[in-house]
Amino acid sequence: MKIITVLLFLTIANLCYASSWQEELLRPKYESTYAESVASNDYFNMEKHREEAFSSGFQTKVPSAPVLVLEPMQHACQFRIYNYIGQVLNTYSRCIEVATDEWWIINKPYDISRHGEDLCKQVQSDEVFKNGNFSIISFSDGGMLARYLIEYCHFDQPIRNVVTMGAPLNGVSAISHQKRSSLFGSILDWIVDKLIKYEFMDRFIIAADYWRDPRNVDGYLHYSRFLAEANNEVNFDEDRKDAWMHINHGLFVKWEDDTTIIPKESSHWAIYDQHFEVIDRHDTILFQQDLIGLQTLEKNEQTSYITLPGDHLKFNFTQINDLILPTLRM
Numbered sequence: 177m178k179i180i181t182v183l184l185f186l187t188i189a190n191l192c193y194a195s196s197w198q199e200e201l202l203r204p205k206y207e208s209t210y211a212e213s214v215a216s217n218d219y220f221n222m223e224k225h226r227e228e229a230f231s232s233g234f235q236t237k238v239p240s241a242p243v244l245v246l247e248p249m250q251h252a253c254q255f256r257i258y259n260y261i262g263q264v265l266n267t268y269s270r271c272i273e274v275a276t277d278e279w280w281i282i283n284k285p286y287d288i289s290r291h292g293e294d295l296c297k298q299v300q301s302d303e304v305f306k307n308g309n310f311s312i313i314s315f316s317d318g319g320m321l322a323r324y325l326i327e328y329c330h331f332d333q334p335i336r337n338v339v340t341m342g343a344p345l346n347g348v349s350a351i352s353h354q355k356r357s358s359l360f361g362s363i364l365d366w367i368v369d370k371l372i373k374y375e376f377m378d379r380f381i382i383a384a385d386y387w388r389d390p391r392n393v394d395g396y397l398h399y400s401r402f403l404a405e406a407n408n409e410v411n412f413d414e415d416r417k418d419a420w421m422h423i424n425h426g427l428f429v430k431w432e433d434d435t436t437i438i439p440k441e442s443s444h445w446a447i448y449d450q451h452f453e454v455i456d457r458h459d460t461i462l463f464q465q466d467l468i469g470l471q472t473l474e475k476n477e478q479t480s481y482i483t484l485p486g487d488h489l490k491f492n493f494t495q496i497n498d499l500i501l502p503t504l505r506m
């Protein structure tokens with residue numbers, strides 16, 4: 177009986193993912209004007225924006241800390257933003273591809289720990305990055321890899337500045353684009369809530385690493401593959417907190433109309449309560465008990481929170497120049 181249920185789940189899950197998650201999370205349609213212009217290697221535009229950045233008073237003589245760019249997983253560094261950042265900040269900048277060649281049904285593409293470990297080795301073998309004191313700018317689930325590097329990868333000096341843009345920092349509680357209130361959405365979410373409990377099926381659960389069922393907090397704490405521990409909600413480890421407390425500055429960017437990260441406020445460390453109402457980060461246990469130092473950092477004005485208009489990953493050079501680069505120069 178159990179086997180049949182499991183097979184049924186698998187079939188439904190496969191169908192659902194093919195039509196929904198796989199489409200949206202693994203092959204996202206980036207509508208960003210920025211992404212479009214750079215995906216086609218539009219260096220002419222890049223030059224123009226670089227001039228803009230220079231003329232708006234950037235001091236490029238003093239090099240900023242080197243910058244590691246982490247684009248969304250399987251994204252193959254398409255934004256090419258490392259190039260731009262390196263030029264404008266007069267520093268070493270590199271984008272490292274993660275999970276680009278993997279096929280979701282064979283591997284577990286969203287295994288943050290496995291990809292994080294691999295990434296950690298690559299960063300540690302980079303001549304410039306290997307001792308730490310470099311900054312990170314990350315996009316979408318690249319932000320979870322940034323978390324992995326900060327909390328689980330060892331460097332002699334702490335990581336300097338951290339920018340996450342539209343990251344599911346405190347987990348996701350619904351499947352993108354499918355509202356819980358719709359029939360399809362609620363069925364999908366029900367399946368995921370159930371499936372998450374079958375360990376061997378986690379390869380099919382793209383976001384199992386940071387899935388958070390707000391009606392089943394115990395289940396989340398028990399089954400979460402990455403987030404609960406990274407948040408120090410289980411297996412508390414002072415080192416993970418220390419690592420965060422030693423960063424120079426953290427900038428967390430949320431998109432106002434983000435339809436991929438649900439709740440979108442997760443990009444600002446917020447979560448849902450059991451009625452799917454947003455709990456502000458200040459009211460979470462994570463913040464109140466200062467489990468990874470976010471409260472301390474905020475008190476010391478070492479974090480900033482900004483909201484950009486539009487949907488997931490919609491950004492342009494002006495925003496990068498005005499809102500993001502100042503943090504990377506700190």
Ligand SMILES: *[C@@H]1O[C@H](CO)[C@@H](O)[C@H](O)[C@H]1NC(C)=O
Nearest residue numbers: 239240241242309333336506
């Ligand atoms: C870390 O990087 C910053 C910015 O580049 C620099 O000012 C600082 O001296 C570096 N710290 C160490 C310990 O190298």
Ligand SMILES: *[C@@H]1O[C@H](CO)[C@@H](O)[C@H](O)[C@H]1NC(C)=O
Nearest residue numbers: 209485486491492493494495
């Ligand atoms: C960049 O995006 C912002 C917000 O959507 C918009 O106000 C601004 O005009 C855009 N800038 C350019 C140069 O497209």
